[in-house]
Amino acid sequence: MSELEEIWENFKPYLEPHKIFPLIGTLGETVICIGYGKENREKIYYFDFDFGKIPLNNDNLDDFIEKLKTK
Numbered sequence: 001m002s003e004l005e006e007i008w009e010n011f012k013p014y015l016e017p018h019k020i021f022p023l024i025g026t027l028g029e030t031v032i033c034i035g036y037g038k039e040n041r042e043k044i045y046y047f048d049f050d051f052g053k054i055p056l057n058n059d060n061l062d063d064f065i066e067k068l069k070t071k
Contacts, residue, residue, distance in 0.1 A: 007031060011047070018053045020045050034061060 001009075007022045008015075011031060015021065019037035023044070026032065033053075035043040044064040046054045056064065 014049070015047060018045075018047075020047065020053060022047075032056075 003025070004022065007025050011022055015031075015033060018035075019040055020033035020035050022031040023034045024032040030046065030048045033045045033047050035041055035045060042060045044056045044059045044061065046056055048054065059067070
């Protein structure tokens with residue numbers, strides 16, 4: 001099982017209702033996620049067990065990657 005598959009299996013019960021999928025694992029129990037489904041397709045979110053799903057500036061994947069390149 002890949003690291004991403006393992007992260008998905010661990011977070012699936014918490015992320016699936018929000019229609020978000022883990023994209024990047026971070027330190028601790030947080031992940032950067034990408035949305036799927038009609039309302040949040042390709043939007044980027046931060047997920048934390050204490051605070052839940054937090055949108056990252058309403059970015060889509062291309063915007064998010066571009067910001068990573070410029071930092």
